[in-house]
Amino acid sequence: MFEFTTLFCTIDDFFQKNEAIYWQYLKQENPKVRHRSGVLCLSEIIFIAVWYKNSQIHHFKAFYGMIKRFYSKLFKALPSYQRMIYLINQYQMVLQALHISLTSNTQTACAWVDSTTLPVCKNQRIQRHKSLKQIATRGKSSMGWFYGCKLHVLVDAQGHFIQTQLSNGHISDVKMLPKLSQGYIGKIFGDRGYISENLKDQLLKQGIELITYHRKNMRPVALSTKDEAMLRQRNKIETIFSLLKQQYNLVSSRHRSISGYFAGIYASLCAYQICHQNKPLFTTI
Secondary structure, three states, rough: EEEEEEEHHHHHHHHHHHHHHHHHHOOOOOOOOOOOOOOOOHHHHHHHHHHHHHHOOOOOHHHHHHHHHHHHHOOOOOOOOOHHHHHHHHHHHHHHHHHHHHHOOOOOOOEEEEEEEEEOHHHHOOOOOOOOOOOOOEEEEEOEEEEEEEEEEOOOOOOOOEEEEEEEEOOOOOHHHEEEEEOOOOOOOOOHHHOOHHHHHHHHHHHHHEOOOOOOOOOOOOOHHHHHHHHHHHHHHHHHHHHHHHHHHOOOOOOOHHHHHHHHHHHHHHHHHHHOOOOOOHHHH
């Protein structure tokens, strides 16, 4: 059962510590900006954005109408639908900061890496798509061609994110892994998309051992029984992607601005991090 209190308290605790830093950062970036107290506080705006991703309602207008009708007593007042959309998009940087704060800080000996596609429209509509053309590019995955971006994740044995990165659709997994693994030391298990001798040598200098399967036209690499067992669990990261897309509405074609697109992605990631109790577990040996 969804618990409003747990979700709101987690978000509010974060802003109790960091909201002043956020407004100070905005003032340094743009001295002319003024902080006006609105109908909703920052915690309530982010709470609504994350709650929507956890509600399994795929239309924000229907979800916001439900809040106004049945849950208006939880808030002092609620702005209009258009104003609420503007506020969530405006604070997409705050959603990103919340997501980063929820990532795992515990040093672990093993981690798993993979990426998933985030298409912004169907392939038949690429020529007509305008709203996200500045960041969306054509890319190819194991499921075929797509138009959009990619989400790269590094997860630990508890199913928690260690690090996440967004990239254009055409960027390969090999290019993103050095940035994704910054600050990490240990073993990383990945699929054949991460096969690169140069990448292995580069990561080894950082204290990272990259372990993958070999291709059919390559010389077989002898893996220990432990590494073989750990590598075989790599498909559990696909379970995390399925949860993000099916339960937390990670992929959507309804965004009409870049800030709204990023806000939707980070709200989905936060919803998984806070609300999902039984995360996929990797068995360590």
